[in-house]
Amino acid sequence: MGAALDVRKEVNIDEFDKRDLFNLAYFELVTNYYNWNWMREKLTDFEAFGITDFAFVHFDIKDFKMVNEIYGHDAGDDLLRRVCQVLHEQDWTYYTCRCDNDNFAMMVHRMPDQEIQSRLERMFASMDRLEADRHYPIYFRCGVASIDNVAEYRATITDLAKIAQHFGVKANETEIYFYTDDMKRKQLRSKMLKADLDRAMSEEELEVYYQPKYEPSTNTLVGAEALIRWNYHHESILPPKDFVPYFEQEGTIERVDRFVLDQVCRKLEQWKREGVKLVPISVNMSRAQLYSPVLVKNVMDIVNKYDIDRRYIEFELTESLAYYDSKYMIEVMKNLRDLGFMLSIDDFGTGYSSLSLLADMPLTTLKLDKSFVDEIGHDKEGRTSYIVKNILEITKFLKINSIAEGVETEVQKDLLKDWGCNYIQGYFYSKPVPVALFEKMLRNQSVGIVDSVSSEE
Numbered sequence: 001m002g003a004a005l006d007v008r009k010e011v012n013i014d015e016f017d018k019r020d021l022f023n024l025a026y027f028e029l030v031t032n033y034y035n036w037n038w039m040r041e042k043l044t045d046f047e048a049f050g051i052t053d054f055a056f057v058h059f060d061i062k063d064f065k066m067v068n069e070i071y072g073h074d075a076g077d078d079l080l081r082r083v084c085q086v087l088h089e090q091d092w093t094y095y096t097c098r099c100d101n102d103n104f105a106m107m108v109h110r111m112p113d114q115e116i117q118s119r120l121e122r123m124f125a126s127m128d129r130l131e132a133d134r135h136y137p138i139y140f141r142c143g144v145a146s147i148d149n150v151a152e153y154r155a156t157i158t159d160l161a162k163i164a165q166h167f168g169v170k171a172n173e174t175e176i177y178f179y180t181d182d183m184k185r186k187q188l189r190s191k192m193l194k195a196d197l198d199r200a201m202s203e204e205e206l207e208v209y210y211q212p213k214y215e216p217s218t219n220t221l222v223g224a225e226a227l228i229r230w231n232y233h234h235e236s237i238l239p240p241k242d243f244v245p246y247f248e249q250e251g252t253i254e255r256v257d258r259f260v261l262d263q264v265c266r267k268l269e270q271w272k273r274e275g276v277k278l279v280p281i282s283v284n285m286s287r288a289q290l291y292s293p294v295l296v297k298n299v300m301d302i303v304n305k306y307d308i309d310r311r312y313i314e315f316e317l318t319e320s321l322a323y324y325d326s327k328y329m330i331e332v333m334k335n336l337r338d339l340g341f342m343l344s345i346d347d348f349g350t351g352y353s354s355l356s357l358l359a360d361m362p363l364t365t366l367k368l369d370k371s372f373v374d375e376i377g378h379d380k381e382g383r384t385s386y387i388v389k390n391i392l393e394i395t396k397f398l399k400i401n402s403i404a405e406g407v408e409t410e411v412q413k414d415l416l417k418d419w420g421c422n423y424i425q426g427y428f429y430s431k432p433v434p435v436a437l438f439e440k441m442l443r444n445q446s447v448g449i450v451d452s453v454s455s456e457e
């Protein structure tokens with residue numbers, strides 16, 4: 001092996017003036033703002049810059065890639081410049097910088113966490129819309145290391161802020177997290193889970209549970225939702241909230257969703273062969289799956305392995321998915337609908353999808369979010385009831401099925417039934433159950449599919 005490559009001597013330093021060199025070292029080209037080098041020097045030797053204590057903030061822009069993809073790179077660059085502008089205007093910071101891509105850092109005055117929190121909230125609120133399209137919301141994912149022993153950490157304090165930052169996994173909101181030691185433990189766990197998915201799949205630790213759906217006037221079982229569970233080392237059952245958010249971040253969730261679809265198809269084929277009366281089963285579709293360019297191919301590759309009627313498969317898409325690119329979402333939905341699948345809009349009423357989108361989406365089912373159901377029977381002024389009744393009216397007009405999720409009490413079930421809600425899902429009837437138990441429930445009923453959409457066709 002020869003000597004390590006070092007081309008630095010090939011360039012004559014006299015060709016550069018001091019200012020150029022300084023600019024290259026400490027500023028970055030897109031925004032002309034301070035870069036990470038600039039910040040790092042301050043972090044490693046903050047006392048030399050007259051700082052005795054500080055808190056460190058690290059944040060990025062959620063789905064910055066989408067901005068570039070939808071509005072183009074100029075709009076993306078404008079957004080980065082805008083963030084730098086806002087950073088520069090903050091009067092409670094020592095130093096701020098753009099680290100790289102859409103990552104930014106701040107050394108701020110140490111003050112009570114609540115104070116830091118509200119200042120950050122105000123700062124993010126001042127840039128929560130895209131200049132290129134004022135309807136497009138911008139969300140941030142922010143971690144704060146506000147700790148007592150900053151001197152011990154110095155430049156590695158960035159790691160703590162980043163750990164906290166990674167707890168921001170929700171799609172449609174700005175999230176600010178303060179580092180705690182507990183986060184470090186959780187982070188380790190999530191890393192382990194991610195590394196563990198291959199093993200989990202091969203050792204059949206991923207399990208599909210089924211939560212039955214009922215027709216409330218006859219109490220017949222008319223369908224089910226497939227919900228993933230992780231039987232971790234065959235020891236404890238992890239609910240999706242313990243791993244789905246981490247997988248969503250990485251796009252790994254697509255693999256899980258394909259697995260669920262495969263399992264559901266396999267069961268449907270088996271039940272069909274055994275003469276069990278079939279009911280439609282719904283599977284959840286993640287954002288990664290919906291926006292995957294090979295979605296339809298992936299779905300068909302799975303479904304075509306089995307001899308089943310596609311109208312027994314329903315995809316649940318959460319309302320908030322529409323936010324990123326509703327046109328694209330509708331396009332995908334039309335493709336899936338043309339192929340004969342059923343389509344449901346999940347968590348309806350929690351996201352931002354406007355009522356007008358409802359008319360454009362080729363839906364078969366609208367699923368009313370649990371937050372509405374929770375209010376039923378409790379809201380004294382009847383506001384929720386009024387809204388729910390009217391949403392149900394709209395579904396009737398649009399000729400789509402309605403289902404309410406998270407129904408826990410008889411009162412809720414009866415009211416929803418009286419207001420014309422077609423189906424009910426919730427603990428009142430049944431929790432999600434393992435496939436063997438669901439199969440028993442299915443066999444014990446002689447049911448027909450209550451499926452007003454396809455029966456009209």
Ligand code: C2E
Pocket residue numbers: 211226227228239240241244253256257260284285286346347405406407408425426427428432
């Ligand atoms: P979701 O799609 O809104 O699913 C409904 C959740 O509500 C399920 O939680 C279900 O167990 C719960 N639930 C149903 N009835 C009741 C009730 O009466 N009371 C209460 N308190 N809860 C009820 P689960 O199974 O923990 O799933 C949580 C979320 O994880 C799901 O919300 C979905 O967003 C996600 N998820 C689950 N399975 C999958 C999957 O296979 N793929 C993807 N992408 N996401 C999944």
Ligand code: CA
Pocket residue numbers: 225284316346
């Ligand atoms: Ca769902």
Ligand code: CA
Pocket residue numbers: 346347367369405
């Ligand atoms: Ca839901």
